[in-house]
Amino acid sequence: MSQPESALADAQAGGRAPESLAALAERYGLRRAIARPSMPAYLRQLWDRRHFILTYATSRSVSKYSESALGQLWQVLTPLLNAAVYFLMFGIILGQSKNIEHYPAFLITGVMVFTFTQRTVTGGAKSISSNLSLIRALHFPRAALPLAYTIQELQQLAWSMGVLILFVLATVQKITWLWLLIPVPLLMQLVFNIGMSLFMARIGAFVRDMNQLLPFILRAWLYASGVFYSITERTADQPEILRWVLEFNPAAAYIEFMRDLLIYERFPERWAWVTCLFWAVFALVGGFWYFWRSEERYGRG
Template structure:
């Protein structure tokens, strides 16, 4: 037999062997260890690991600041210091405080709410790429990692919201029954953050330069979200499509929703509810589906 014929014969034999192995695996219900499970099965796996997700998030929260003197106080001090710098620039130098009611509370609320989204998205973007050794050593649903990072930021937010409420009261705002809706607003934002975190986790896993680009993207998002100014006032005279895009911005919607409850003592308008719910549902479904589609590729190569 010539060499080409021998190669063809070997290839055919190899193909028959693979077919027989596949048939044998199917007969006994075996499947590849890294195969992507169905969506319902994937959700069940995540639910079974819910205790691990919470424990992992808590340990990350504690370890992140274990080497600093003030420890976990930095979780609250960092956004407060940022707010102080922004108040000096926008409130004093650019005189925004003259045209906006209770500008200190207005600014602190915007900074706290945006920081929650910013930190969750940043954590999600590195959740896969920074845990490759864990992913390659153990078999578990990879969505566990961005979920843990999102819950970690939710735990931090609890302390931030307590400080925010004290500061708002300190600026003279009264307690209102509308404050009972604050957990609802945070649930909307958390669901959106979770979806955005899952989306960015897949992007960060395969596009390594995203860690360099993300700070610029988030900074642009910060300035476009009405953290320092009233969007409806600053966008007068702009094209209607641009005004609509700025107001429909998810970060701006969650910030305005929280300001309505904390500062303006008014029930959020229908458009605010629709916008917040839309972004939460869209991000959660789209982000989870997008992440799940690449489940078997994480940690390979």
């Protein structure tokens, strides 16, 4: 018999009022197994489970298209088909291709970059609610799940970036030293996506209708991010505040940064660096703190 159980039995045998379970636990230094750890301890737990996170993400990535005939090719075909539809609607029918230099490369860059964030947000929103059996069966830091979903999308982005670079080479046909900076916006966007995935994971865990609302929110975000039009040109006759708000949009900032490096041979302006870095740090710190605060509640009820 353990010490707390022995103390409880002695109190009952002696006719004394037994201590509360909380008081007994405090006396003997016991704590709840699901109690939220401190932030440093939580980070250490995530690091200790890094191999689990990577393996889980890889297995999900492999199994996602395992039942389709084309398999992993859909990782590339999906954004390409989306780009083809947008090119037909906006490039040809609405005539955007006449006003924007290298419009096919302009468009596919926007689609690829935005899709990375879009998929990560969608996966993060359902990462907790779709894995309740795993959460209730095993004890591990719950942030491992949205992190795994983000890594899964990063693995798929590697395929998309390969196709994007080949497409730019075939249309723009220029390689410059600025291409060496391509990992920089991708890293900042990855950090931003991690924060957004954690943020949406908590919301998706407790707001059951979020998965129904999210496609509409993401569609509005897509239209506001300059994926298939130039924000500068479209807002030329509008109030300056409108252009500022659209350019401060994180998705638009990452897209513009990548276009400058890949297509237009421009070193990104200071506002682009500041905006991309701000959103990366803000999303990671805010999203991680917001998710960690509810660590004890995931999978309960």
